[in-house]
Amino acid sequence: MRAFWREYAENRVALAALAVVVLIVGAALLAPWVAPQDPYDLANLDLMDARRPPGFVGSSGYAHLLGTDAQGRDLLSAILYGLRISLQMGLAAGTVALTVGALLGIVAAQAGGWVETAIMRVVDLQLSFPAILLALVLVAVLGQGKTQLVIALVAAQYAYFARTAYGAASAERRKDYVEAAAATPLSTLHIVLRHVLPNVLPPLIVVATVQVANAISLEATLSFLGLGLPPTEPSLGMLIANGFQYMMSGRTWISVYPGIALIVLIVAINLVGDQLRDQTNPRLRR
Amino acid sequence: MTAPLLEVTDLRTHFFTRAGVAKAVDGVSFSLAPGEILGLVGESGSGKTVTGFSLLGLVDPPGRIAGGSIRFDGRELVGLPAEEMRALRGQRIAMVFQDPQATLNPVLTIGTQMTLALQAHGRVSGRAAAERAGAMLTRVGIPEAASRLSNYPHEFSGGMRQRVAIAMALLNGPDLIVADEPTTALDVSIQAQILAEMKTLAKESGTALVWISHDLATVSSLADRVLVMYAGRIVESGPVGEVLRAPLHPYTRGLLDSLPAMAEPGQRLRQIQGAAPSLLALPPGCPFAPRCARASDICATPPPAVERAGRLALCHHPLDAAA
Amino acid sequence: MTDLVEAAGLTRRFDPRLSIGDRIAALFGAPVETRPVRAVTDVSFAIRQGETLGLVGESGCGKSTLGRMVAGILPPTSGGIRLDGAPVMERGRKTTTRIQTVFQDPFASLNPRRRIGATISEGPIAHGLITRVAAPAFVADWLARVGLDPAVAQRFPHQFSGGQRQRVAIARALAMQPDILVCDEPVASLDVSIQAQILNLFLDLRQALGLTCLFISHDLSVVRHVSDRVAIMYLGRIVEVGPAAEVYGAPRHPYTQGLLDSVPKLRLDANAVTFRPIAGELPSPLSPPPGCAFHPRCPRATELCRRERPALAPRPGGIEVACHHA
Numbered sequence: 001m002r003a004f005w006r007e008y009a010e011n012r013v014a015l016a017a018l019a020v021v022v023l024i025v026g027a028a029l030l031a032p033w034v035a036p037q038d039p040y041d042l043a044n045l046d047l048m049d050a051r052r053p054p055g056f057v058g059s060s061g062y063a064h065l066l067g068t069d070a071q072g073r074d075l076l077s078a079i080l081y082g083l084r085i086s087l088q089m090g091l092a093a094g095t096v097a098l099t100v101g102a103l104l105g106i107v108a109a110q111a112g113g114w115v116e117t118a119i120m121r122v123v124d125l126q127l128s129f130p131a132i133l134l135a136l137v138l139v140a141v142l143g144q145g146k147t148q149l150v151i152a153l154v155a156a157q158y159a160y161f162a163r164t165a166y167g168a169a170s171a172e173r174r175k176d177y178v179e180a181a182a183a184t185p186l187s188t189l190h191i192v193l194r195h196v197l198p199n200v201l202p203p204l205i206v207v208a209t210v211q212v213a214n215a216i217s218l219e220a221t222l223s224f225l226g227l228g229l230p231p232t233e234p235s236l237g238m239l240i241a242n243g244f245q246y247m248m249s250g251r252t253w254i255s256v257y258p259g260i261a262l263i264v265l266i267v268a269i270n271l272v273g274d275q276l277r278d279q280t281n282p283r284l285r286r
Numbered sequence: 287m288t289a290p291l292l293e294v295t296d297l298r299t300h301f302f303t304r305a306g307v308a309k310a311v312d313g314v315s316f317s318l319a320p321g322e323i324l325g326l327v328g329e330s331g332s333g334k335t336v337t338g339f340s341l342l343g344l345v346d347p348p349g350r351i352a353g354g355s356i357r358f359d360g361r362e363l364v365g366l367p368a369e370e371m372r373a374l375r376g377q378r379i380a381m382v383f384q385d386p387q388a389t390l391n392p393v394l395t396i397g398t399q400m401t402l403a404l405q406a407h408g409r410v411s412g413r414a415a416a417e418r419a420g421a422m423l424t425r426v427g428i429p430e431a432a433s434r435l436s437n438y439p440h441e442f443s444g445g446m447r448q449r450v451a452i453a454m455a456l457l458n459g460p461d462l463i464v465a466d467e468p469t470t471a472l473d474v475s476i477q478a479q480i481l482a483e484m485k486t487l488a489k490e491s492g493t494a495l496v497w498i499s500h501d502l503a504t505v506s507s508l509a510d511r512v513l514v515m516y517a518g519r520i521v522e523s524g525p526v527g528e529v530l531r532a533p534l535h536p537y538t539r540g541l542l543d544s545l546p547a548m549a550e551p552g553q554r555l556r557q558i559q560g561a562a563p564s565l566l567a568l569p570p571g572c573p574f575a576p577r578c579a580r581a582s583d584i585c586a587t588p589p590p591a592v593e594r595a596g597r598l599a600l601c602h603h604p605l606d607a608a609a
Numbered sequence: 610m611t612d613l614v615e616a617a618g619l620t621r622r623f624d625p626r627l628s629i630g631d632r633i634a635a636l637f638g639a640p641v642e643t644r645p646v647r648a649v650t651d652v653s654f655a656i657r658q659g660e661t662l663g664l665v666g667e668s669g670c671g672k673s674t675l676g677r678m679v680a681g682i683l684p685p686t687s688g689g690i691r692l693d694g695a696p697v698m699e700r701g702r703k704t705t706t707r708i709q710t711v712f713q714d715p716f717a718s719l720n721p722r723r724r725i726g727a728t729i730s731e732g733p734i735a736h737g738l739i740t741r742v743a744a745p746a747f748v749a750d751w752l753a754r755v756g757l758d759p760a761v762a763q764r765f766p767h768q769f770s771g772g773q774r775q776r777v778a779i780a781r782a783l784a785m786q787p788d789i790l791v792c793d794e795p796v797a798s799l800d801v802s803i804q805a806q807i808l809n810l811f812l813d814l815r816q817a818l819g820l821t822c823l824f825i826s827h828d829l830s831v832v833r834h835v836s837d838r839v840a841i842m843y844l845g846r847i848v849e850v851g852p853a854a855e856v857y858g859a860p861r862h863p864y865t866q867g868l869l870d871s872v873p874k875l876r877l878d879a880n881a882v883t884f885r886p887i888a889g890e891l892p893s894p895l896s897p898p899p900g901c902a903f904h905p906r907c908p909r910a911t912e913l914c915r916r917e918r919p920a921l922a923p924r925p926g927g928i929e930v931a932c933h934h935a
Contacts, residue, residue, distance in 0.1 A: 176717035180778075183682045183710045184732040184785060185703040194731070198722045329800035443890055473667035473827070478871035478886035500801065506876040531877045544805035546834035547875060551853065554812055555834075557805040561770055 007279055017271035024265050028083040035077035036062055040233065054253055067253045069242060075253065078239055079261050085235040086262070089146070090216035093153035097215075098208050100154060101161020106200065108162070109169035110192055123162045131156035135218055139227045149228055153215045164207045168200040202280050209273035213266045220262055236262045290317040291461055291494050292341070297354035299333075299340045301565075308565040310336040310349065312518035320461065321492040323485075325509030325526065327502055327541075331562050333518040334498045338464045341496070342381050343371040359461065377407045380455035384467040386447040389454060390439040396423075396450055397435030400457060407458050422453040427483050445476035452480070456487065466498045481508055502541060506530055514538050517563060517573035524597030534592060534599035534606060537574045572602065580605075612655040613821050614679065614708075614789060618688035621649040621674050644895050648674040650845040651688070653921075656789070661815065661822040663836030663853065665829055665868075669891055671845040673793055676825045680710040680791040692789070706736055709787035713794035715774035719766040725777045726762030732785045751780040756810060772803035776810065783814060790815075791823045796831060808834065829872050833857050841865045844894060844902040847921060851928030861928060861935040863907045901933065909934045 009015055027034060037044050054067040054075075066075040108119040126134070138152035172178060173196065181191045216236075222228040223237030224244075231238060236258045243254025299311035311333040318324050328334040339345050341356060343363065356363040358379065363371070375381070383389060391399055400419035404410045410418070416435060423431035426449040439447055448468060455463050465484075469477040485508060488495050499505050505512055506526050514522040514535065522535040533539045542548055543556035560577040563569060569576055575585035580603040589600045623646040635641040649671040656662045666672045677683040679690055681703030690697045697705055712718035719728055729751055730744040739747050749759035755776040766774055775795060782790060795811070796804040812835065815822060826832050832839060833853055840850040841862065849862040860866045867887035889906040892898055900918055904910040913933050921931040 176712050176714060177720040179682055180710065180712060180718050180781070181720075181731075183680050183703065184706065184735070185681065186732065186735050190735060194723075195720050199720070329802060445890060473891070474829070474871045475667060475868060475887040476890070478873070479888075481873065482886055501873070502801070503873040503875050507873040527876055530875055541801055542875070544801045545830065545875070546805075546808065547830040549834065551834050551836075552812070554809050555805040557809055558802040561772060561803065562800075 004279065008275060011275050014271055014275035017268040017275075020264060020268040021272055024083060024261075024268070025087060027080055028087055031077075031080040031084050035074070035080045037074040037077040039073045039078045039081050053251070066257045067251075069239070069254045075239075075257055078234065079236070079258050082234055082236040082239050082258060083261060083265065085229065085233055086216045086219060086237075086265075089149060089153065089219045089229075089235065090212045092150050093157065093215040093219075094208050094212040096150065097154045097157040097211065098161050098204060101158040101163075102165040102197075102200065102204055104158070105162040105165025105167075106169045106192060106196060109166050109173055110188065110196070119162070120166060123159045123166070126159040127163065131214075132218060132221060135222060136225075136227065139222055144228070144230055146229065149219060149222065152222070153218055156218060157211050157215060160207060160211060161204060164203055165200055168203050169196050172196050172199045206273060206277045206280055209269055209276060213269035213273070216269075217262070217266055291320045291322075291359055292318040293355075293357040294341070295355045295357075297337065297340060297356060298352045299336050299345055299349060300352040301349040303348055303566075306566045309518050309568070310565060311340060313354070314515075314518075314520055315354075316513055316520065316523060318462070318494050318496065320494055321488065322511065323488055323495045323497060323509045325505030325512040326496060326498040326515065327500065327505050327512055328515035329500060329541075329562060331517075331565065332515040334500075334515045335466055337515070338381070338466050338496060338498050341462075341464055342375055342379055343368070344381070373407075376403060376460075377458050378460050379462045379464065380458070380460040382448075382451055382455050382463060382465040382468045384470055386444075386451035387439070389451050390447065392439055395436050395438055396442075400435070400454060403454060403457050419453075419457070422457055423450070425487065426450075426453045426456070427479065428453070445472050445480070448472060448480060449483075452484070452487075456491065456493070459491065460493060462494045462496070464496045464498070467500070468497075469504065470499070470501070477504070484508065502530065502545065503547070514541070517568060518565060519573065519600060520598075521574065521601070522597075522599045524594075528597060532606070534594065534597060534604040535574075535601050536578050536580050536603070536605060538599075539605060540577075572600070611658050613658045613693065614656040614823075615691045615694075616655070616679065616688070617653050617691075619649055619652040619675065619678055619685050619690065620647075620687045621671075621678060621683065622647055622686045642895070646894050647845050647897065648894065649678070649685075652842075652845075652847055653688075654840060654847065654850060656821055656823060659819060659821055660837040661824050661835055663832035663839040664823060664825040664842060665827065665832050665839060666842035667827060667868075667891060669844075669894060670842040671894075672825050672827075672842050675842070676710075676791050676793045676823060679708070679823055680793075681705065681708055682710070706732070706785050707787050708789045708791060709782035709785045710791045710793065711775070711778050711782050711795045713797050715771055715778050715798070716766075718778050719774055719781075721766055724763050724765060725769075728766075728777065729762075729781050729784050732781065736785070738784075738786065747784070751784050752777075754783075754814070755780045756806075770803075771799055772807060775799065775807050779807075779810065779814070783818065787820070789821045789823070791825070793825045794827065795824075797826065797828065804831075811835065829857075829869065841868070844892065844897055846902065846931065847929075848903065848931045849928065850921070851924075851926065855926045855928050859926070861924060861930040862903075862932050863909055863935070864903045867906075901931075 052068045054065060066079065069075055069078060104119050108116045135152045135156040138155055139148060142148035142151060178191060178195055181195050219228055219235060220237030223235050224241040226241065228237060229235055239258035240255050246254050295315050297311055297314040301308040301310055314337055326334045326337060336345065340351055343366065345351060351364050354364065397416060397419055401412060401415040404415045404418060420432040420435055423434060428434060428446060428449055442450060469480050472480065481504065497505060497508055509526050511524065512526045512529050513520045514537065516537050522529060522533060522538045529538060530542065533542065540558035544558060546555060549555050558577050563573055563576065571586040572589045575581040582603065584602050589602050592599045592601055592604045594606065625642050631641045635643055652675060664672045664675065674683065678685050681697045684698050684701045692705055692707060697703060697708060726748040729748050733739045733747065734741055734744060748762045752759045752762060757773060757776055769777065796807050799807060808831065824832060824835050836853045838851060839853045839856045840847045841856065841864065843864050849856060849860065849865045856865060857869065860869055870885040871887060887906055892902065892905065898905055900916050901914040904914040907914065919931045919933045921929045923929050
C-alpha cells in the first residue's frame with residue numbers, strides 16, 4: 001500500500017489532480033460551513049443583488065467573490081452547494097452501477113453458456129448505443145427527482161462495469177489459483193466471493209473513478225437541458241443553464257464559473273483515474 | 287591453441303535500480319578460441335544471461351556495463367558506438383534466444399526475413415539470397431526448406447521455429463554465436479535433435495559458441511569448456527569432463543548432487559541449503575558462504591582464484607584440499 | 610497391494626468453441642477449425658495403495674489433461690475414475706476431498722491477494738476439518754512441516770521465492786489430509802538447487818503421511834527418482850507402463866527407447882557424447898496418424914503399424930506395452 005502510494009506520488013500531475021479532487025470534495029462536504037450564504041434559503045436572497053459582477057459587495061455586507069446570479073444568489077455559495085449535489089449524484093450512480101455491473105459481469109463469466117450469451121449481448125447492445133440518449137428517454141419517462149435521475153444514470157453506465165467485470169472475471173477464472181480452489185473442492189459461491197471478486201475489484205475501481213466523472217457530466221447535461229433535478233436544488237448543470245441566457249448580455253460569470261468548476265472536477269477525477277489505471281495495469285509495469 | 291577470438295576481462299554489468307545497484311555481472315573474465323564451444327551454467331539470477339547480453343551490447347537501462355573489457359578479434363566492444371555494434375551483430379556475432387519469437391518478425395515470411403538479413407550486411411541479389419537461405423534451412427534440419435521460405439513464423443512448430451532462428455543466426459557466417467537457453471522451452475526429443483545439429487554445425491563452420499543454460503547435462507553433452515556462475519561471478523571454470531567429474535568449488539559439487547540422476551531412485555538428494563542471495567544484498571567475501579557446508583570465518587573475505595592445470599575456482603576451501 | 614485409484618477408458622475431447630459467426634462461416638467453407646482435439650484417448654490404469662505412479666510425456670501428449678481428470682478438475686468426455694470404487698466426479702463436480710493437487714507454477718496457483726495462512730486454512734475450514742479458532746495453530750503446524758517459518762502466515766505470495774511458494778502450495782494440498790496427491794510438474798519451474806529441496810520435501814512427506822501419488826513430469830530423471838511405476842504417454846495414449854526400474858532399464862516401446870536416448874547425459878569423462886534423437890516431430894492431435902500413432906517416427910514401423918493400432922498388452926516383468934514389434 002505504501003509502495004503504491006509512493007509510485008502514485010511520483011506523477012506530479014496525478015498528485016496535483018488528487019489534491020484538487022480532495023479540495024473540491026472537502027469544500028462541497030463542508031459547504032454549509034464555508035459558503036458565505038445558504039443559497040436554498042430564499043430569505044437570504046435579495047433581488048437587488050441579482051446579476052452583480054464578481055467582487056460586488058451586496059446588501060448582506062460581504063463581497064460576492066464570483067458575483068451573483070439572476071436570483072441574487074452568491075455564485076460561490078451556489079457552486080459549492082451545486083458541487084455537493086453533483087458529487088452526490090455521481091457517487092450514488094457510480095456505486096449502484098458498479099454493484100449491478102459487477103454482479104452481471106461475474107455471473108456471466110461464471111455461468112457461461114446461454115446465460116453468458118444473454119447478458120453479454122444485452123451489454124454489448126447497450127454499449128453501442130449513446131448513453132445520453134438512453135438517460136434522456138428514461139428521465140423523460142420516469143420524471144424528475146433524485147431517485148429517478150440515479151436510475152437513469154445507472155442504466156446508462158452499468159454496461160461499462162459489466163464489460164470490465166466480465167473481462168476480468170473470465171481472465172481470473174482461467175488462472176491456476178481458481179482451478180486450485182475448485183480442485184479442493186470449494187463451492188462456486190465461495191470461489192467467486194473469496195477468489196474471483198477480490199481480483200476483479202481493482203480494475204472495477206479504476207473504471208469507477210472515471211465513471212463517476214462521467215455520471216457527473218451526464219447529470220450536468222440532463223440538468224442543463226432541464227430534465228435533471230428540480231430547480232429548488234440546483235446542481236452545476238442547472239447553474240450553467242440558468243446563466244446561459246445572460247451570456248450575450250456580457251454577464252458571462254453566471255455560466256462560466258460553474259462551468260469551470262465542473263470542468264476542473266471532471267478533469268481532475270479523470271487524471272486520478274488514468275494514474276490508477278496505469279498503476280494497476282501489469283503490462284505497463286516496469 | 288590459436289589466439290583467442292573473444293577475451294573478456296573483469297566484466298562488470300550493473301543494474302542501477304531504485305532499490306540499489308544490482309551487480310548482475312561482477313568481475314567476469316574468460317576467453318574463447320575460434321570454433322570452441324563454451325558452456326555457461328548457473329541458476330536464475332546468476333548473471334549468465336546478462337553476461338551473454340553484455341557480449342552483444344544488448345544490456346538495456348537501468349543496466350549498463352560499468353567496467354571491464356570485451357575484446358572480440360582484437361577489437362574492444364565496450365564503449366563501441368551503437369552503430370558499429372549493430373553492424374557487428376548479425377554479421378560476425380549472432381544471438382539465439384530462448385524464445386525464437388524474439389528474433390522472428392511475425393508479419394514477414396521466413397524467406398523475406400532471411401533475405402533482408404543477408405542484404406543488410408552485403409550486396410546480394412534476391413535470388414542468390416533465397417538460395418542461401420534455403421540451403422541454410424536445410425542445414426539446420428528443416429525438411430523441404432525451399433518451399434518453407436514462403437511460410438510465416440507461426441506456421442512452424444516450436445522446435446522448427448527455433449531451428450529457423452538458428453539458421454538466421456548462422457546466415458552471415460558469424461564467428462561467434464551466443465545462445466541463451468535455446469532448447470529450454472523444447473521437448474527432449476526435439477532438444478536432442480537440435481543439440482546434435484548444433485554440434486555438427488559448430489564443427490563444420492568453425493563458429494565459436496557460447497551456450498548459456500541452467501542444465502548441466504545439456505551443457506556437458508555439448509560444450510568443450512564450462513563456466514559455472516553464481517551471484518554474478520564465475521566460481522569455477524575448466525574442461526567439462528574434469529569439472530563435472532571432480533569439481534573444485536562446493537557450489538558446483540552441490541549443483542551436481544542436486545540432480546536426481548546422481549542419486550539412487552527414491553533416496554533423498556544431497557541438496558544445497560537455502561536460496562541464492564539477493565544481488566542487492568550480497569554477503570561480504572564469498573557469496574556462496576551462507577549456503578556452503580565447508581564455509582569458515584575466512585570465507586567472509588574475498589575468495590582467492592585457485593588454479594589447477596587449466597582449471598580455475600574462486601574458493602577458500604576447494605574440494606581437492608583438506609576441509 | 611490394492612488398487613486405490615482406478616481409471617477406466619478415460620477419454621477427453623476438446624471441441625473448438627465456435628461462435629455463431631464461425632459456424633456460419635464454416636458452412637460457407639471458411640477455414641474454421643471444427644475438428645475436436647483428442648487430448649486423451651481410452652486410457653486405463655490403476656494406482657495402488659501407497660505407490661507413486663510417474664506419468665511422462667512430451668508437451669501435448671495429454672499428461673496434464675489426464676492429471677486434471679484424476680484430480681477431479683476436468684470431467685472426462687467418457688470413461689471414469691474411481692477412488693475405492695466410488696466415482697471422483699459426479700455431474701461435472703468433484704465429490705471427494707481425498708485427492709488433492711500441487712500445480713506446476715507456484716506463481717499462478719496461489720491467489721495473489723490472499724495471505725498464505727488463509728490460503729492454507731480455507732479448504733480445511735470449508736470442509737469442517739478444523740474450526741476457524743484452530744486455524745492459526747493448524748497453519749503454523751503445516752508451515753513448519755513444509756520447512757517454512759510459521760511467522761510468515763500473514764504474508765502475501767509475492768513476498769516469497771518460487772521454491773517457498775511451492776512449499777506453500779504443498780502445504781495447502783496436504784492440509785486437506787488427502788490420501789492421493791496429484792503433482793502436475795511440481796518442480797518444472799524451479800532452479801536445480803531448489804528443485805532438489807522440493808523433491809526431498811516431497812519424499813519426506815510422502816513417507817511420513819503414507820501418500821499415494823500421481824507424479825506428472827516431462828523430466829525423465831525426476832520421474833525416475835520419485836516413482837515406483839512409470840507410464841509413458843504419446844499422443845493421448847499410454848504406450849508403455851510398468852515398474853520404473855523395468856521401463857528405464859529395459860524400455861520395450863521404441864518411443865520410450867528414443868525418449869531415454871534423447872535425454873542429455875552428464876558427461877563425467879573426456880569422451881564426446883553422441884546423440885540418437887528420435888526423427889521427426891509430434892503429429893497434430895487434430896489428425897493423429899492411423900494405426901500406431903508413433904509409426905511415422907518409428908525406425909521399426911511396418912505395414913502392420915500403419916494399418917492397425919497396437920493395444921496395451923502385458924509382457925514379462927510386469928510391463929505393459931502397446932507395440933506390434935516389442
